[in-house]
Amino acid sequence: MEIPYTISTRPDTGLWNAKIGIWLFLASEVMLFGGLFSAYVFLRLDAQPGEWPHGLLNVPVGTMNTAILIMSSVTVVLAWAALKMRRYRAYWWYMLATIMCGVIFLFVKLYYEWPQKFEHYGVFIKPSALEKYERYLGNTRRTEKGMEPRIEISGHLHNSEALKDANIKEYEIGLDPVYVEPNNPANDRPHFLYVPPTDHIAKIEKEDVERIDSFGPWHSAYFASYFTITGLHGAHVLAGVLVFIYMWLPVSKKLYQRNPEHLANRVEVSGLFWHFVDLVWIFVFPLFYLL
Amino acid sequence: MSLKAFHIVFVIFSTLLALGVGSWCIWVNLVEGAPVYLAGAVASFACALALVVYGVWFYRKMKRLRIIT
Numbered sequence: 001m002e003i004p005y006t007i008s009t010r011p012d013t014g015l016w017n018a019k020i021g022i023w024l025f026l027a028s029e030v031m032l033f034g035g036l037f038s039a040y041v042f043l044r045l046d047a048q049p050g051e052w053p054h055g056l057l058n059v060p061v062g063t064m065n066t067a068i069l070i071m072s073s074v075t076v077v078l079a080w081a082a083l084k085m086r087r088y089r090a091y092w093w094y095m096l097a098t099i100m101c102g103v104i105f106l107f108v109k110l111y112y113e114w115p116q117k118f119e120h121y122g123v124f125i126k127p128s129a130l131e132k133y134e135r136y137l138g139n140t141r142r143t144e145k146g147m148e149p150r151i152e153i154s155g156h157l158h159n160s161e162a163l164k165d166a167n168i169k170e171y172e173i174g175l176d177p178v179y180v181e182p183n184n185p186a187n188d189r190p191h192f193l194y195v196p197p198t199d200h201i202a203k204i205e206k207e208d209v210e211r212i213d214s215f216g217p218w219h220s221a222y223f224a225s226y227f228t229i230t231g232l233h234g235a236h237v238l239a240g241v242l243v244f245i246y247m248w249l250p251v252s253k254k255l256y257q258r259n260p261e262h263l264a265n266r267v268e269v270s271g272l273f274w275h276f277v278d279l280v281w282i283f284v285f286p287l288f289y290l291l
Numbered sequence: 292m293s294l295k296a297f298h299i300v301f302v303i304f305s306t307l308l309a310l311g312v313g314s315w316c317i318w319v320n321l322v323e324g325a326p327v328y329l330a331g332a333v334a335s336f337a338c339a340l341a342l343v344v345y346g347v348w349f350y351r352k353m354k355r356l357r358i359i360t
Contacts (some may be wrong), residue, residue, distance in 0.1 A: 022292070063312065063331075067338075070305050074345070077298045085356065268294045275297050282304050290315050 072101030083264040102241035117215040130209035138182025154196040302346040309339035
């Protein structure tokens with residue numbers, strides 16, 4: 001039995017099946033991402049002034065990834081338009097460009113941005129030992145100025161074997177710039193530019209450490225939100241790329257030869273999904289990277 | 292809503308983002324003193340302009356080709 005309304009529209013709704021299906025699906029997606037964005041915004045608003053982290057994400061890299069996603073939305077719509085004009089060759093190239101954009105986006109996320117976080121550590125000092133690390137924390141001056149004391153020293157962990165080896169008594173941290181000059185008034189306010197850890201190494205004794213965590217989802221509410229939202233978004237990008245690959249493979253050419261409008265409709269609904277995913281990133285980028 | 296209409300909505304949001312990034316770059320230069328971000332601001336505003344031009348071109352092309360779904 002042939003499924004009706006895959007190409008022609010239903011007379012009562014004026015829509016074909018997949019069009020109404022994708023919009024129902026996207027409505028549920030709006031609720032999913034909407035809830036997560038709301039959670040992030042409320043966590044952010046409830047944070048103490050000056051306590052929310054800034055400058056931990058690489059803005060130029062994020063901007064490049066944003067541009068790649070915007071470009072992919074252009075190529076997918078051009079692929080669809082090429083199909084409507086029955087230009088299969090042009091469709092093939094535009095679809096390939098879309099797939100490549102999605103793959104590059106994921107590659108940058110999985111092989112550059114995320115691993116960088118897992119190599120970056122925050123060492124939380126026990127309250128009783130804070131004075132010992134005053135030269136990195138600068139809490140005397142902060143207290144005088146009525147600011148919250150620093151309890152964390154962060155940077156690149158040089159001796160990662162110390163995490164497992166009980167015989168190693170101290171952590172060697174290549175300090176983030178703020179801990180090299182903790183009393184510099186310029187470091188009293190948050191910085192919005194990502195600066196890599198310095199070569200200045202601090203040795204922190206294990207017995208003075210309350211906990212040590214990489215900048216993973218377990219580190220703070222900020223990174224929990226960051227990994228949840230960008231992870232979910234990344235999963236959507238991956239799903240979109242897989243669908244596009246299917247539509248780019250020879251199996252779809254057979255459908256094109258049999259019924260080009262059917263393939264055009266499939267590309268349109270997957271293009272709608274792709275646009276939604278890219279639109280989500282248009283909100284993720286400023287929220288996490290800029291503000 | 293068709294892909295064509297959603298694409299135009301997307302281009303509008305992208306343009307707003309490019310304008311926002313440009314403004315952010317100017318603000319960062321003022322606060323952090325990083326002149327290289329002025330170049331970022333110029334690039335962002337140029338991207339915003341390019342997106343507007345593209346949006347108008349896309350709308351006219353779709354209208355001309357009568358690709359209406």
